Amino acid sequence: MTGLRLYSYWRSSASWRVRIGLHLKGLTFDYVPVHLVKDGGEQHGAAYRAVNPMRTLPTLEWTEADGAVRRLSQSLPVLEYLEERFPAPALLPADPYLRAKSRMLAELVNSGIQPLQNLSVMQRLKQELGADDKAWSAYWNARGLEGLEAAVRPLAGRFCVGDTVSLADVCLVPQLYGARRFGVDLAPYPTLLRIEAECQSLPAFQAAQPDRQPDAVPA
Amino acid sequence: MTGLRLYSYWRSSASWRVRIGLHLKGLTFDYVPVHLVKDGGEQHGAAYRAVNPMRTLPTLEWTEADGAVRRLSQSLPVLEYLEERFPAPALLPADPYLRAKSRMLAELVNSGIQPLQNLSVMQRLKQELGADDKAWSAYWNARGLEGLEAAVRPLAGRFCVGDTVSLADVCLVPQLYGARRFGVDLAPYPTLLRIEAECQSLPAFQAAQPDRQPDAVPA
Numbered sequence: 217m218t219g220l221r222l223y224s225y226w227r228s229s230a231s232w233r234v235r236i237g238l239h240l241k242g243l244t245f246d247y248v249p250v251h252l253v254k255d256g257g258e259q260h261g262a263a264y265r266a267v268n269p270m271r272t273l274p275t276l277e278w279t280e281a282d283g284a285v286r287r288l289s290q291s292l293p294v295l296e297y298l299e300e301r302f303p304a305p306a307l308l309p310a311d312p313y314l315r316a317k318s319r320m321l322a323e324l325v326n327s328g329i330q331p332l333q334n335l336s337v338m339q340r341l342k343q344e345l346g347a348d349d350k351a352w353s354a355y356w357n358a359r360g361l362e363g364l365e366a367a368v369r370p371l372a373g374r375f376c377v378g379d380t381v382s383l384a385d386v387c388l389v390p391q392l393y394g395a396r397r398f399g400v401d402l403a404p405y406p407t408l409l410r411i412e413a414e415c416q417s418l419p420a421f422q423a424a425q426p427d428r429q430p431d432a433v434p435a
Numbered sequence: 436m437t438g439l440r441l442y443s444y445w446r447s448s449a450s451w452r453v454r455i456g457l458h459l460k461g462l463t464f465d466y467v468p469v470h471l472v473k474d475g476g477e478q479h480g481a482a483y484r485a486v487n488p489m490r491t492l493p494t495l496e497w498t499e500a501d502g503a504v505r506r507l508s509q510s511l512p513v514l515e516y517l518e519e520r521f522p523a524p525a526l527l528p529a530d531p532y533l534r535a536k537s538r539m540l541a542e543l544v545n546s547g548i549q550p551l552q553n554l555s556v557m558q559r560l561k562q563e564l565g566a567d568d569k570a571w572s573a574y575w576n577a578r579g580l581e582g583l584e585a586a587v588r589p590l591a592g593r594f595c596v597g598d599t600v601s602l603a604d605v606c607l608v609p610q611l612y613g614a615r616r617f618g619v620d621l622a623p624y625p626t627l628l629r630i631e632a633e634c635q636s637l638p639a640f641q642a643a644q645p646d647r648q649p650d651a652v653p654a
Binding site for chain 2: 269270271272286288289290292293294296297300301312313315316317319320322323324326327328330331332337340345347355363366367
């Protein structure tokens with residue numbers, strides 16, 4: 217597995233999850249920026265469509281020993297793949313029930329919050345329905361984080377599931393960043409905030425931060 | 436693992452996915468109906484909130500040998516758990532890259548389509564925004580299925596990934612049923628329709644059909 221490249225956008229939460237995973241696994245990769253907004257979105261251009269016809273970020277690309285070029289998209293399947301090929305350090309607990317719980321928490325973000333407030337949904341809400349896309353996004357973030365806080369509490373140690381980082385934490389941190397951008401009051405989610413601070417103390421999470429990426433736009 | 440119970444609603448696509456998985460694995464389970472619409476939704480009542488505070492379907496419940504009662508929600512993590520505890524017959528290919536592709540296809544449905552047209556989103560669109568919730572749902576189904584058709588084509592054999600049923604097929608079949616309910620023209624997705632017909636020939640898929648469930652309402 218050589219020539220690892222990640223097609224990414226600094227603020228894309230799905231890209232951010234995979235960046236965390238790559239850094240946690242200690243894998244070196246080239247960063248290929250795809251601007252989700254400029255010129256109507258570079259993901260719709262011919263160059264990126266040849267890489268990923270679904271026009272979503274991120275895409276992970278690499279070359280196998282036999283020369284085959286491989287590509288994968290969808291953040292959780294990419295992370296599960298990295299886990300299978302590079303098992304240490306693990307992104308999932310060893311116990312099957314706790315593994316399932318970590319995946320469940322990750323899905324509460326991945327399918328329960330993020331799809332309802334991603335860029336294409338917000339654009340359609342605003343342009344087709346004339347709706348307040350930010351209020352919509354804030355609503356689903358708050359509702360989702362309420363469920364996540366309740367689900368994390370009985371499982372949490374230092375991180376979402378016990379004392380080891382897992383997929384749940386990888387999904388949590390980028391979502392809280394998104395929620396702040398939509399103006400969501402995070403005070404009702406003290407467990408999530410505490411875990412976020414633990415994660416931010418780790419070098420892998422620091423290296424994956426949006427403002428540390430080559431395509432970041434200074435505030 | 437005894438006393439397997441599935442909290443389900445006949446038309447819930449996420450419940451349906453887990454029903455397929457249980458039947459494919461040959462696992463016997465009790466069916467506990469939770470009506471998503473009646474009386475404002477039984478999932479919001481105290482009885483079900485004690486089972487699943489996130490108020491989503493399905494929830495799988497069982498008792499371990501030591502007497503511990505276990506519960507899991509979120510359809511894909513539940514299916515991954517069943518795969519780890521009951522590996523045969525497999526719901527994922529043996530090859531890591533193909534496993535990832537199957538998970539990717541499953542996520543195109545699970546996070547790419549279903550969340551945008553689930554009941555709570557449709558209710559909010561209609562009640563808060565006065566929008567045409569069915570047109571909204573049809574749009575995201577068509578857009579998602581277009582991406583899925585393109586992604587499946589290079590991978591498909593008899594099923595979505597080669598000639599063996601996997602998580603991708605488990606997610607595909609309930610989504611096509613949903614797309615029909617929203618009036619989506621499925622003619623542009625011939626590969627998906629062909630695979631759906633293959634799936635429907637299998638007893639496990641037949642047993643999981645909505646109209647075969649105890650809480651089904653005759654048309």
